[in-house]
Amino acid sequence: MDESLLSIMEVREDLMVSPIGDSEPALRSAYFLKPIAKSLDGPVSKVLSSSMTMSLPPVFEPKDWPLVIHFDWRRHTKKKWVEWVDALQLRYKSVWKKVGIFEAIMSIKCSIAKDQNLCFGIAEKWCAETNTLLFPWGEATITLEDVMVLGGYPVVGDPVFAPLQSHEMREAEKKLILAREQHFKKLILAREQLWRRTKAKASLSAWMDAFVNSGSEVEHEAFLATWLSMIGFSSKGLVSTLVFPIAVHLARGNPIALGPAVLASIYKDLTLLKNSIVGMTKQLVLGDKLELEVTLQSPFYLVQIWVWERFKNLQPQPRLINHEDPMMFRWHKVKALKIDNVRLALESAMEHFCWRPYVQYAGKFKVFYPENETLVLIDTDLDKEPTGLLVSFATCLRVSLLVGIQSTIKKYLPHRVAMQFGMDQDVPSCLPRFDGTKDFAWKNYCRPISDRSLYFPARLFEGDITTRYAKWWKRSLMGHQDFAKNMGHQDFAKNIVRRKRSPRSPQVSKANKNGNVDDDSNARKRNSDVDAPSGFLLKRLKTVSSGNSAQDGTIANESIDAYVPTCKNLSNPSSSASTAEYENVKRISPLTKLLAKDTVEPLMGRLEEDFEDANGSKESRLSKNQQT
Numbered sequence: 001m002d003e004s005l006l007s008i009m010e011v012r013e014d015l016m017v018s019p020i021g022d023s024e025p026a027l028r029s030a031y032f033l034k035p036i037a038k039s040l041d042g043p044v045s046k047v048l049s050s051s052m053t054m055s056l057p058p059v060f061e062p063k064d065w066p067l068v069i070h071f072d073w074r075r076h077t078k079k080k081w082v083e084w085v086d087a088l089q090l091r092y093k094s095v096w097k098k099v100g101i102f103e104a105i106m107s108i109k110c111s112i113a114k115d116q117n118l119c120f121g122i123a124e125k126w127c128a129e130t131n132t133l134l135f136p137w138g139e140a141t142i143t144l145e146d147v148m149v150l151g152g153y154p155v156v157g158d159p160v161f162a163p164l165q166s167h168e169m170r171e172a173e174k175k176l177i178l179a180r181e182q183h184f185k186k187l188i189l190a191r192e193q194l195w196r197r198t199k200a201k202a203s204l205s206a207w208m209d210a211f212v213n214s215g216s217e218v219e220h221e222a223f224l225a226t227w228l229s230m231i232g233f234s235s236k237g238l239v240s241t242l243v244f245p246i247a248v249h250l251a252r253g254n255p256i257a258l259g260p261a262v263l264a265s266i267y268k269d270l271t272l273l274k275n276s277i278v279g280m281t282k283q284l285v286l287g288d289k290l291e292l293e294v295t296l297q298s299p300f301y302l303v304q305i306w307v308w309e310r311f312k313n314l315q316p317q318p319r320l321i322n323h324e325d326p327m328m329f330r331w332h333k334v335k336a337l338k339i340d341n342v343r344l345a346l347e348s349a350m351e352h353f354c355w356r357p358y359v360q361y362a363g364k365f366k367v368f369y370p371e372n373e374t375l376v377l378i379d380t381d382l383d384k385e386p387t388g389l390l391v392s393f394a395t396c397l398r399v400s401l402l403v404g405i406q407s408t409i410k411k412y413l414p415h416r417v418a419m420q421f422g423m424d425q426d427v428p429s430c431l432p433r434f435d436g437t438k439d440f441a442w443k444n445y446c447r448p449i450s451d452r453s454l455y456f457p458a459r460l461f462e463g464d465i466t467t468r469y470a471k472w473w474k475r476s477l478m479g480h481q482d483f484a485k486n487m488g489h490q491d492f493a494k495n496i497v498r499r500k501r502s503p504r505s506p507q508v509s510k511a512n513k514n515g516n517v518d519d520d521s522n523a524r525k526r527n528s529d530v531d532a533p534s535g536f537l538l539k540r541l542k543t544v545s546s547g548n549s550a551q552d553g554t555i556a557n558e559s560i561d562a563y564v565p566t567c568k569n570l571s572n573p574s575s576s577a578s579t580a581e582y583e584n585v586k587r588i589s590p591l592t593k594l595l596a597k598d599t600v601e602p603l604m605g606r607l608e609e610d611f612e613d614a615n616g617s618k619e620s621r622l623s624k625n626q627q628t
Contacts, residue, residue, distance in 0.1 A: 009451065011455070012029070019137070032423060036428065040471070051128070054274075072232060072297055083212075104152035104153050107329070155257055157254075164248055220251045246258075266299070314342070316335060425465045
């Protein structure tokens with residue numbers, strides 16, 4: 001199979017415009033996430049229809065809706081839990097860092113003020129077909145990058161359903177189960193009514209009472225089981241045996257990919273909440289005011305924090321934190337803004353939406369956001385170099401399947417929101433429904449990287465959209481006037497080339513045959529106060545060698561579970577690589593990535609053919625643009 005079909009990225013020249021229309025179309029080299037639609041007709045023209053035609057309440061007044069939502073929310077963190085974290089941190093900090101959960105654990109010490117209206121407002125925009133949020137000005141979503149950088153959850157490692165292999169690990173699980181049973185025997189004698197209510201499930205508070213300062217040989221595992229329950233891996237504030245194997249793995253330094261499981265649960269709850277709002281609306285139309293009640297089990301506070309990080313018009317004043325603090329600390333005990341109409345605020349946020357909020361304060365993840373655009377060459381042996389962060393970045397960029405707790409499986413489609421990663425956006429291809437098993441889905445998620453290099457955009461670069469994408473979005477929006485009317489932006493599509501935003505960089509000029517760049521090219525970097533030199537960094541990345549051909553993107557119109565190889569998991573025992581490990585790099589010409597014969601020219605030839613098929617000839621598109 002042609003490897004260009006399996007790669008994460010596609011690079012080609014295309015006519016690009018600003019996503020809010022403050023620039024004229026310009027032909028330049030652009031980086032896209034795959035797969036890309038070859039036609040504006042067919043499934044790609046209908047994928048958004050179901051969400052655009054869903055009925056919503058005519059007035060955004062959640063307090064008056066007959067809808068009660070129960071959030072598993074850490075509104076007030078208990079002192080007992082914080083003390084337990086601090087006590088065990090002294091002994092197990094190194095283990096938590098090794099498996100990539102240290103920041104996630106420390107983040108649970110935060111107290112996040114719930115903004116229920118904001119959660120309702122964002123759920124109204126959810127599209128379950130694409131797992132994205134639909135706004136009048138484009139698509140956005142919560143990605144693995146958000147879960148990893150903001151929440152601190154690792155995205156590489158073994159799956160959450162990984163079995164316990166050794167006898168010692170299985171014995172540790174049995175001790176947890178036994179401790180749980182013994183604990184409930186005491187509850188039966190002392191609190192029979194509580195026993196009937198909980199049906200042999202341990203509440204977090206009672207569970208902590210049984211283990212804090214107990215001296216138990218499985219106290220660490222019990223602590224991790226408590227933490228997993230607090231982040232949504234158990235329902236209704238209870239400790240379930242489902243989390244015991246995960247806790248045992250983590251306690252022994254075995255990395256588990258918690259990120260995809262967390263994100264799958266968030267996608268599931270966003271779909272549930274959106275469907276509940278739509279169902280309530282239909283009931284109100286029929287005159288039925290029967291109250292609906294819904295319980296969300298995911299760490300839904302991440303959805304609210306995601307909004308605060310990205311929507312500047314909805315963002316309260318964050319706290320100042322130390323460099324080494326988890327990013328969640330920015331929002332500890334921060335009061336939410338009082339917004340009269342969250343729906344309207346979200347719909348009018350085109351100029352307030354921040355596509356790349358983490359480039360300013362990403363902590364250990366700053367390797368993702370280099371000052372200058374960087375090309376990382378991929379070699380063949382992951383285990384010989386601590387490249388966990390770079391592999392994590394690649395995982396965030398490619399289409400895959402997310403496997404959650406209790407076999408929840410959700411599609412992950414970052415190619416629909418490429419600008420959130422600093423890439424450019426073309427019309428995203430549609431992917432078919434997946435009906436396979438969790439094992440098959442996991443093989444799809446952890447498949448080896450087939451790309452020969454990874455591209456990291458400059459930290460301050462903002463992506464653009466193709467003129468083809470602008471046409472597709474306009475057609476999608478104007479094809480559903482009811483959706484546009486509900487959004488309150490009927491004129492958005494007409495004004496797509498007239499809307500203004502803050503200044504951005506001039507377009508990157510085309511390189512000549514000698515690799516020279518016009519003076520007005522700034523290596524795809526926007527204007528800023530930072531005087532970063534124009535340059536290009538090169539680094540070599542080791543990756544997994546597989547006996548079979550790897551797939552790095554699901555092909556449109558084919559089954560999503562096709563081409564899954566037998567492979568090693570993209571897990572890495574050392575997932576806390578520092579920036580210092582990537583300092584031994586060579587600076588080369590800004591457009592070496594376009595001119596390196598051994599890596600790019602063959603790919604560019606294939607992409608040129610695909611480009612002609614997808615978008616028509618460059619000459620015809622230029623002439624059409626001149627005519628318009």
